[in-house]
Protein backbone atom coordinates (compact mmCIF):
# COMPACT_ATOMS: atom_id res chain seq x y z
CA UNK A 1 0.00 0.00 0.00
CA UNK A 2 2.74 2.47 1.03
CA UNK A 3 5.12 1.31 -1.70
CA UNK A 4 2.39 1.86 -4.26
CA UNK A 5 1.98 5.44 -3.02
CA UNK A 6 5.78 5.99 -3.15
CA UNK A 7 5.96 4.75 -6.76
CA UNK A 8 3.13 7.09 -7.71
CA UNK A 9 4.91 10.11 -6.19
CA UNK A 10 8.20 9.15 -7.93
CA UNK A 11 6.38 9.01 -11.27
CA UNK A 12 4.79 12.37 -10.57
CA UNK A 13 8.19 13.93 -9.76
CA UNK A 14 9.72 12.51 -12.94
CA UNK A 15 6.91 13.99 -15.05
CA UNK A 16 6.88 17.40 -13.29
CA UNK A 17 7.45 20.49 -15.39
CA UNK A 18 7.87 24.20 -14.66
CA UNK A 19 8.21 27.07 -17.14
CA UNK A 20 7.31 30.00 -14.96
CA UNK A 21 8.20 31.05 -11.40
CA UNK A 22 4.55 30.36 -10.46
CA UNK A 23 4.77 26.76 -11.69
CA UNK A 24 8.07 26.37 -9.84
CA UNK A 25 6.43 27.51 -6.62
CA UNK A 26 3.55 25.06 -7.18
CA UNK A 27 6.15 22.24 -7.49
CA UNK A 28 7.86 23.37 -4.29
CA UNK A 29 4.58 23.37 -2.41
CA UNK A 30 3.68 19.88 -3.64
CA UNK A 31 7.03 18.09 -3.22
CA UNK A 32 9.47 20.12 -1.05
CA UNK A 33 7.64 22.11 1.64
CA UNK A 34 6.77 20.68 5.05
CA UNK A 35 3.16 20.22 4.01
CA UNK A 36 4.13 18.47 0.76
CA UNK A 37 3.25 14.87 -0.20
CA UNK A 38 6.85 13.91 0.66
CA UNK A 39 6.45 15.49 4.09
CA UNK A 40 3.31 13.41 4.51
CA UNK A 41 5.33 10.21 3.82
CA UNK A 42 7.63 11.11 6.74
CA UNK A 43 4.60 11.72 8.94
CA UNK A 44 3.30 8.25 8.04
CA UNK A 45 6.47 6.70 9.62
CA UNK A 46 4.80 6.32 12.99
CA UNK A 47 2.07 4.03 11.59
CA UNK A 48 4.64 1.69 9.94
CA UNK A 49 5.35 -1.59 11.86
CA UNK A 50 8.80 -1.51 13.50
CA UNK A 51 10.31 -4.30 11.34
CA UNK A 52 9.47 -2.35 8.15
CA UNK A 53 10.56 1.05 9.42
CA UNK A 54 14.14 0.81 8.12
CA UNK A 55 13.17 -0.12 4.58
CA UNK A 56 10.36 2.44 4.50
CA UNK A 57 12.74 5.13 5.77
CA UNK A 58 15.22 4.42 2.96
CA UNK A 59 12.49 4.58 0.33
CA UNK A 60 11.14 7.88 1.64
CA UNK A 61 14.63 9.43 1.77
CA UNK A 62 15.14 8.36 -1.82
CA UNK A 63 11.90 10.15 -2.83
CA UNK A 64 13.03 13.25 -0.94
CA UNK A 65 16.36 13.26 -2.80
CA UNK A 66 14.64 12.79 -6.15
CA UNK A 67 12.26 15.68 -5.40
CA UNK A 68 15.17 17.98 -4.46
CA UNK A 69 17.27 17.11 -7.49
CA UNK A 70 14.31 17.72 -9.77
CA UNK A 71 13.68 21.04 -8.00
CA UNK A 72 17.24 22.24 -8.71
CA UNK A 73 16.85 21.20 -12.34
CA UNK A 74 13.54 23.05 -12.66
CA UNK A 75 15.01 26.25 -11.10
CA UNK A 76 17.70 26.26 -13.75
CA UNK A 77 15.22 25.66 -16.53
CA UNK A 78 12.93 28.48 -15.41
CA UNK A 79 15.88 30.90 -15.14
CA UNK A 80 17.21 30.14 -18.61
CA UNK A 81 13.81 30.17 -20.31
CA UNK A 82 13.06 33.49 -18.59
CA UNK A 83 16.22 34.95 -20.09
CA UNK A 84 15.34 33.70 -23.57
CA UNK A 85 11.92 35.32 -23.39
CA UNK A 86 12.89 38.84 -22.31
CA UNK A 87 16.43 39.19 -23.63
CA UNK A 88 18.71 41.67 -21.87
CA UNK A 89 15.74 43.72 -20.62
CA UNK A 90 14.77 47.30 -21.47
CA UNK A 91 17.33 50.12 -21.14
CA UNK A 92 15.58 52.50 -18.77
CA UNK A 93 18.12 55.27 -19.39
CA UNK A 94 16.98 55.78 -23.01
CA UNK A 95 14.80 58.85 -23.78
CA UNK A 96 11.10 57.98 -24.22
CA UNK A 97 9.42 57.65 -27.61
CA UNK A 98 7.68 60.96 -28.30
CA UNK A 99 4.29 61.08 -29.99
CA UNK A 100 3.75 63.88 -32.52
CA UNK A 101 1.45 66.53 -31.05
CA UNK A 102 -0.49 69.14 -32.98
CA UNK A 103 0.07 72.89 -32.80
CA UNK A 104 -2.01 76.01 -32.74
CA UNK A 105 -2.99 77.42 -36.15
CA UNK A 106 -0.97 80.59 -36.93
CA UNK A 107 -4.19 82.64 -37.14
CA UNK A 108 -5.34 81.41 -33.73
CA UNK A 109 -1.92 82.16 -32.25
CA UNK A 110 -1.94 85.65 -33.78
CA UNK A 111 -5.45 86.35 -32.50
CA UNK A 112 -4.49 85.16 -29.02
CA UNK A 113 -1.45 87.44 -29.01
CA UNK A 114 -3.49 90.48 -30.15
CA UNK A 115 -6.16 89.81 -27.51
CA UNK A 116 -3.48 89.41 -24.83
CA UNK A 117 -1.93 92.81 -25.68
CA UNK A 118 -5.25 94.68 -25.54
CA UNK A 119 -6.55 92.82 -22.49
CA UNK A 120 -3.58 94.08 -20.53
CA UNK A 121 -4.61 97.69 -21.20
CA UNK A 122 -8.19 97.16 -20.12
CA UNK A 123 -10.09 95.94 -23.20
CA UNK A 124 -12.66 93.17 -22.75
CA UNK A 125 -13.80 90.71 -25.43
CA UNK A 126 -17.13 90.80 -27.27
CA UNK A 127 -18.67 88.53 -29.86
CA UNK A 128 -21.59 88.73 -32.24
CA UNK A 129 -23.33 86.73 -34.99
CA UNK A 130 -21.64 86.03 -38.34
CA UNK A 131 -25.02 86.28 -40.07
CA UNK A 132 -26.08 89.90 -39.63
CA UNK A 133 -28.92 92.20 -40.58
CA UNK A 134 -28.44 95.32 -42.67
CA UNK A 135 -28.84 97.64 -39.66
CA UNK A 136 -25.92 96.24 -37.65
CA UNK A 137 -23.58 95.68 -40.58
CA UNK A 138 -24.25 98.86 -42.60
CA UNK A 139 -26.96 101.34 -41.68
CA UNK A 140 -26.09 101.92 -38.00
CA UNK A 141 -22.48 102.37 -39.10
CA UNK A 142 -23.40 105.31 -41.31
CA UNK A 143 -23.45 103.44 -44.62
CA UNK A 144 -26.50 105.03 -46.27
CA UNK A 145 -28.31 102.86 -48.79
CA UNK A 146 -26.70 103.02 -52.24
CA UNK A 147 -23.56 104.54 -50.70
CA UNK A 148 -20.46 103.57 -52.73
CA UNK A 149 -18.75 102.30 -49.56
CA UNK A 150 -21.21 99.38 -49.62
CA UNK A 151 -19.72 98.41 -52.96
CA UNK A 152 -16.28 98.16 -51.36
CA UNK A 153 -17.71 95.70 -48.87
CA UNK A 154 -19.83 93.55 -51.17
CA UNK A 155 -20.84 90.41 -49.36
CA UNK A 156 -23.17 87.38 -49.52
CA UNK A 157 -26.89 88.06 -49.25
CA UNK A 158 -29.80 85.67 -49.38
CA UNK A 159 -32.22 86.18 -52.26
CA UNK A 160 -35.40 85.86 -50.20
CA UNK A 161 -34.44 88.54 -47.70
CA UNK A 162 -31.81 91.11 -48.72
CA UNK A 163 -31.85 92.39 -45.14
CA UNK A 164 -29.82 89.34 -44.08
CA UNK A 165 -26.12 89.07 -45.02
CA UNK A 166 -22.85 87.56 -43.90
CA UNK A 167 -21.10 90.31 -41.93
CA UNK A 168 -18.36 92.19 -43.80
CA UNK A 169 -16.56 93.36 -40.66
CA UNK A 170 -16.72 92.88 -36.91
CA UNK A 171 -17.83 96.51 -36.50
CA UNK A 172 -21.33 95.01 -36.33
CA UNK A 173 -20.35 93.60 -32.93
CA UNK A 174 -19.41 97.10 -31.77
CA UNK A 175 -22.88 98.34 -32.72
CA UNK A 176 -24.42 95.58 -30.62
CA UNK A 177 -22.17 96.42 -27.67
CA UNK A 178 -22.99 100.16 -27.87
CA UNK A 179 -26.72 99.39 -28.08
CA UNK A 180 -26.60 97.25 -24.96
CA UNK A 181 -24.00 98.86 -22.73
CA UNK A 182 -23.38 102.32 -21.33
CA UNK A 183 -19.98 104.07 -21.62
CA UNK A 184 -17.26 103.67 -20.61
CA UNK A 185 -16.90 100.93 -23.23
CA UNK A 186 -13.53 99.42 -24.01
CA UNK A 187 -13.95 96.28 -26.08
CA UNK A 188 -12.17 94.11 -28.62
CA UNK A 189 -14.13 92.04 -31.18
CA UNK A 190 -12.20 89.35 -33.03
CA UNK A 191 -14.03 87.15 -35.53
CA UNK A 192 -14.62 85.77 -38.99
CA UNK A 193 -15.87 88.08 -41.74
CA UNK A 194 -16.97 87.63 -45.36
CA UNK A 195 -16.63 89.58 -48.60
CA UNK A 196 -17.49 88.87 -52.20
CA UNK A 197 -13.86 88.73 -53.37
CA UNK A 198 -12.08 86.49 -55.84
CA UNK A 199 -9.58 84.26 -53.97
CA UNK A 200 -5.97 85.25 -54.61
CA UNK A 201 -2.66 85.56 -52.75
CA UNK A 202 -3.86 88.86 -51.26
CA UNK A 203 -7.65 88.47 -50.95
CA UNK A 204 -10.11 85.86 -49.75
CA UNK A 205 -13.88 85.62 -49.38
CA UNK A 206 -13.44 84.55 -45.73
CA UNK A 207 -10.96 86.17 -43.40
CA UNK A 208 -10.57 87.33 -39.81
CA UNK A 209 -10.67 90.74 -38.25
CA UNK A 210 -10.13 92.20 -34.86
CA UNK A 211 -11.70 95.54 -34.07
CA UNK A 212 -11.34 97.72 -31.03
CA UNK A 213 -13.65 100.36 -29.63
CA UNK A 214 -13.21 102.85 -26.80
CA UNK A 215 -16.09 105.17 -25.89
CA UNK A 216 -15.99 107.46 -22.86
CA UNK A 217 -15.92 111.15 -21.94
CA UNK A 218 -12.91 112.99 -23.38
CA UNK A 219 -11.56 110.19 -25.58
CA UNK A 220 -9.28 111.87 -28.13
CA UNK A 221 -7.25 111.06 -31.22
CA UNK A 222 -4.16 111.18 -28.99
CA UNK A 223 -5.59 108.20 -27.03
CA UNK A 224 -6.10 106.34 -30.30
CA UNK A 225 -2.54 106.98 -31.45
CA UNK A 226 -1.01 105.99 -28.13
CA UNK A 227 -3.06 102.76 -27.99
CA UNK A 228 -1.95 101.74 -31.47
CA UNK A 229 1.69 102.73 -30.83
CA UNK A 230 1.58 100.46 -27.81
CA UNK A 231 0.05 97.62 -29.83
CA UNK A 232 2.55 97.90 -32.72
CA UNK A 233 5.56 97.84 -30.41
CA UNK A 234 4.21 94.91 -28.36
CA UNK A 235 3.27 92.92 -31.47
CA UNK A 236 6.21 93.64 -33.78
CA UNK A 237 8.99 94.83 -31.47
CA UNK A 238 10.26 98.03 -29.84
CA UNK A 239 12.00 99.28 -33.00
CA UNK A 240 8.69 99.45 -34.92
CA UNK A 241 7.64 102.89 -36.23
CA UNK A 242 3.96 103.80 -36.71
CA UNK A 243 2.39 106.40 -38.98
CA UNK A 244 -1.19 107.48 -39.64
CA UNK A 245 -2.43 108.36 -43.13
CA UNK A 246 -5.68 110.30 -43.63
CA UNK A 247 -8.40 108.10 -45.09
CA UNK A 248 -12.17 107.67 -45.32
CA UNK A 249 -14.50 105.25 -43.54
CA UNK A 250 -18.25 105.93 -43.23
CA UNK A 251 -18.24 105.20 -39.49
CA UNK A 252 -15.28 107.33 -38.35
CA UNK A 253 -14.41 111.01 -38.67
CA UNK A 254 -11.54 111.79 -38.95
CA UNK A 255 -10.27 108.45 -40.28
CA UNK A 256 -6.74 107.15 -40.75
CA UNK A 257 -4.96 104.13 -42.13
CA UNK A 258 -2.35 102.68 -39.79
CA UNK A 259 1.07 101.87 -41.26
CA UNK A 260 4.05 100.32 -39.52
CA UNK A 261 7.67 100.37 -40.65
CA UNK A 262 8.45 97.35 -42.86
CA UNK A 263 9.65 94.42 -40.74
CA UNK A 264 11.70 92.95 -43.55
CA UNK A 265 13.85 95.90 -44.67
CA UNK A 266 13.51 98.02 -41.52
CA UNK A 267 12.21 100.96 -43.58
CA UNK A 268 14.85 100.99 -46.34
CA UNK A 269 12.44 99.71 -49.01
CA UNK A 270 11.89 96.18 -50.40
CA UNK A 271 9.40 94.03 -52.36
CA UNK A 272 7.07 93.54 -49.40
CA UNK A 273 6.68 97.29 -48.77
CA UNK A 274 6.92 98.07 -52.49
CA UNK A 275 9.94 100.26 -51.85
CA UNK A 276 8.14 102.63 -49.46
CA UNK A 277 9.45 101.24 -46.15
CA UNK A 278 5.88 101.16 -44.77
CA UNK A 279 3.17 98.47 -44.66
CA UNK A 280 -0.49 98.96 -43.79
CA UNK A 281 -1.93 97.02 -40.85
CA UNK A 282 -5.45 98.46 -40.58
CA UNK A 283 -7.82 101.38 -40.35
CA UNK A 284 -8.84 103.63 -37.48
CA UNK A 285 -10.54 106.86 -36.53
CA UNK A 286 -12.80 108.76 -34.15
CA UNK A 287 -16.27 107.21 -34.05
CA UNK A 288 -18.64 109.33 -36.16
CA UNK A 289 -21.19 111.12 -33.90
CA UNK A 290 -23.98 109.70 -36.12
CA UNK A 291 -22.90 106.17 -35.21
CA UNK A 292 -22.95 106.99 -31.49
CA UNK A 293 -26.44 108.49 -31.82
CA UNK A 294 -27.66 105.49 -33.90
CA UNK A 295 -26.63 103.28 -30.97
CA UNK A 296 -28.30 105.46 -28.34
CA UNK A 297 -25.16 107.17 -27.02
CA UNK A 298 -25.16 110.93 -26.42
CA UNK A 299 -22.55 112.28 -28.86
CA UNK A 300 -22.46 115.65 -27.06
CA UNK A 301 -21.17 113.95 -23.93
CA UNK A 302 -19.19 111.02 -25.23
CA UNK A 303 -16.52 110.51 -27.88
CA UNK A 304 -14.78 107.35 -28.95
CA UNK A 305 -12.18 105.83 -31.19
CA UNK A 306 -12.27 102.62 -33.20
CA UNK A 307 -9.75 100.59 -35.13
CA UNK A 308 -9.79 97.41 -37.18
CA UNK A 309 -7.13 95.04 -38.43
CA UNK A 310 -7.03 91.87 -40.50
CA UNK A 311 -5.64 88.99 -38.44
CA UNK A 312 -4.28 87.35 -41.61
CA UNK A 313 -2.51 90.61 -42.48
CA UNK A 314 -0.86 90.80 -39.04
CA UNK A 315 0.17 87.12 -39.20
CA UNK A 316 1.58 87.56 -42.73
CA UNK A 317 3.69 90.53 -41.61
CA UNK A 318 4.81 88.91 -38.38
CA UNK A 319 5.78 85.54 -39.89
CA UNK A 320 6.58 86.81 -43.41
CA UNK A 321 3.97 84.70 -45.17
CA UNK A 322 3.46 85.77 -48.79
CA UNK A 323 0.21 84.01 -49.72
CA UNK A 324 -3.13 84.38 -47.90
CA UNK A 325 -4.42 81.07 -49.25
CA UNK A 326 -1.89 79.11 -47.19
CA UNK A 327 -3.95 79.73 -44.04
CA UNK A 328 -6.91 77.74 -45.31
CA UNK A 329 -5.28 75.06 -47.46
CA UNK A 330 -4.41 72.85 -44.47
CA UNK A 331 -1.02 71.94 -45.94
CA UNK A 332 0.70 70.16 -43.08
CA UNK A 333 4.16 71.37 -44.23
CA UNK A 334 2.99 74.96 -43.75
CA UNK A 335 1.20 74.36 -40.44
CA UNK A 336 4.08 72.37 -38.93
CA UNK A 337 6.30 75.45 -39.08
CA UNK A 338 4.15 77.06 -36.39
CA UNK A 339 4.29 74.20 -33.87
CA UNK A 340 6.60 76.23 -31.64
CA UNK A 341 3.84 78.81 -31.10
CA UNK A 342 2.07 76.45 -28.67
Ligand SMILES: [Zn+2]
Nearest residue numbers: 262265270273
Ligand atom coordinates in the same frame (compact mmCIF):
# COMPACT_ATOMS: atom_id res chain seq x y z
ZN1 LIG B 1 10.34 96.59 -46.79
